[in-house]
Amino acid sequence: MGFMASTPQRSSWAEQAAQALSDAGYRRGGARRAILELLDEQPCALSAVEIHEELASRNREVSRASIYRVMEELEAIGLLQRVEVGRGVVRYEPARGGSGHHHHLVCDRCGRISPFSDAGLERAIRRVSGTLPLQVSEHEVVIHGACATCAAA
Ligand SMILES: [Zn+2]
Ligand SMILES: [Zn+2]
Incomplete structure (x- = not known):
């Protein structure tokens, strides 16, 4: 008998965020999905510039304006934590509640x-x-x- 995937996988932050955005009336899209998955992989916060560069290195061109728009949407529904690091640089990371705080x-x-x-x-x-x-x-x-x-x- 092979490996049995019996334990249900707890859905990822990216999946929860995608669902929450669509529940809030934002349309789903490839760019949005790519941003959510990138953020979900990170151990810590990224700036919009880093998000833009990392997506570009994966052959996924997403405009800076789109990135800021998605950050605003996620913040509005409480799924994104904004980290002010000074010098006007703002970074973003998934708000995961208790775990990973x-x-x-x-x-x-x-x-x-x-x-x-x-x-x-x-x-x-x-x-x-x-x-x-x-x-x-x-x-x-x-x-x-x-x-x-x-x-x-
Ligand atoms: Zn962090
Ligand atoms: Zn240093």
Whole structure:
């Protein structure tokens, strides 16, 4: 007997996002699908320029305007997290709720961004959140500095 695919595959973020966009009245399309799949593959956030370049390297020309439009649609329905990294650069990553929640380290010299998470930090934020005059829905932490490569240069 061969391999039995008995466990139902939990649908990917790209599939959920495609469904949510179409439920929200946006039409499905190849460009949209390619953007969703690219974002879903990433461990962290990409800029619109990087999305454009990566798609082009896969022979998938999607205009910058289309990329920004899809980012806006995804943000509007809460499926995309916008990461402000300074210098006017904005990056985007899938909003996955609990799993994969992380924060960001940004190198101010080369612009590299990497994810980090820390249980103690999450506990501290939760504790502080309980004392704030705000019903806290989300949080993000961006730590700036020089990455190992730039610091050594
Ligand atoms: Zn990230
Ligand atoms: Zn760097």
